[in-house]
Amino acid sequence: MAVALNSITAIVAGVLAQASVSIAPMQAWTPFFNVAGYCSPFDLSIISLLFTAVGIQTTWRENFGAAAAASGTTKNEGGGGGGTQLSWRSLQQWSRGLLQSLRSDRSIIPLGSVQALYEASMYIFVFMWTPALEQANDGAAVSLGLVFACFMTACTAGSQLFRYLSTPSITTRALSSAAILRVVCSAALVSQGIVFMFPYSVWTVLLSFLAFEASVGVYYPSMGTLKAEIVPESHRATIYNLFRVPLNLLVIGALLAKLEVAEAFGVTSLLLALALALSLRITPTTNPVSSAARLPLLRVGQKAT
Incomplete structure (x- = not known):
């Protein structure tokens, strides 16, 4: 539903943008401020963004993350540099794991x-x-x-x-x-x-x-x-x-x-x-496409599905 709605919204936005441009030619109110013409779609987008902001404020709940993650501490905090050593060791292990992943597949x-x-x-x-x-x-x-x-x-x-x-x-x-x-x-x-x-x-x-x-x-x-x-x-x-x-x-x-x-x-x-x-060099280990993966994905900042 979300994918279909996003697609429909993008299509309607293009039509509305063209219609708004055709209403009146661009006019200069001041040397630095223009209205109508190619400015109209951007003016319309302000209205859309305001409605979006109101919708987010009234319907979304804040995600504070897991309580344990928010208040978690390490055993070596304040332990004379032990925390730093642990972090450095963890970074080395993580880096080796990354290189191993790139080499293995x-x-x-x-x-x-x-x-x-x-x-x-x-x-x-x-x-x-x-x-x-x-x-x-x-x-x-x-x-x-x-x-x-x-x-x-x-x-x-x-x-x-x-x-x-x-x-x-x-x-x-x-x-x-x-x-x-x-x-x-x-x-x-x-x-x-x-x-x-x-x-x-x-x-x-x-x-x-x-x-x-x-x-x-x-x-x-x-x-x-x-x-x-x-x-x-x-x-x-x-x-x-x-x-x-x-x-x-x-x-x-x-x-x-x-x-x-x-x-x-x-x-x-x-x-x-x-x-x-x-x-041609890509050979995935699992060929079947899961039902979740078949869902169409959206482009970030859809220009850009």
Whole structure:
């Protein structure tokens, strides 16, 4: 229910944003303050955020955590440095365990690398889809709100497609999450490659972007399932954070390079080609997809399911 509501909200938000932009052109009240036009969606978001704040304040309860964790103390506190020694020893053991996990399962590094490469291409897309469509439309204005709503619809359809691919039926056999991830990387590579080769055809660019958004909808639940199968829970947060470093560096580097549209999607195509190659090295120990893992996952800060 929450996933469906989130998807519907994103689609409606795109339509409302476009409608608000169309009501009146942007006007400057002061040299530093503008209203209407492209400012309208941001003004509407203030109302949404206020309702959200009221809802949180009136319906959510504070999570104070476990009482034992809140008041817990170590045996060596105040014991002449014993606590520090224990903490250092624990850190050494934890570090050895992390290295052992990375060495013992050779799928962890390829999986993290695929995540960094795919999501880097996705975030570059976030910054470039608007100029790409405007360039393909000969510089004319594009209904960005409606396009965003179409993107969210495609992403939602991708989430449902993952559920279909990962669920066995009378006529079809369920695919493993690793196989689905390879299909996702292939589809994303083709869609971005088309934009790289044909950046001036507006319908070609738009349809390619919709295909990419559908692949994003499939990507998140498949990646979430593989993480649960491959990455040990004891070091999960640390391993995830390690691979966020190259992800951020790739995105920042692409933005600082001030690439043209075709160049940017050439870079994303290269990243996705590398992701596809590395996905072939992922071999999870358990192939069946659990019913919990089949649930579509949401993008953080959904631009971004």
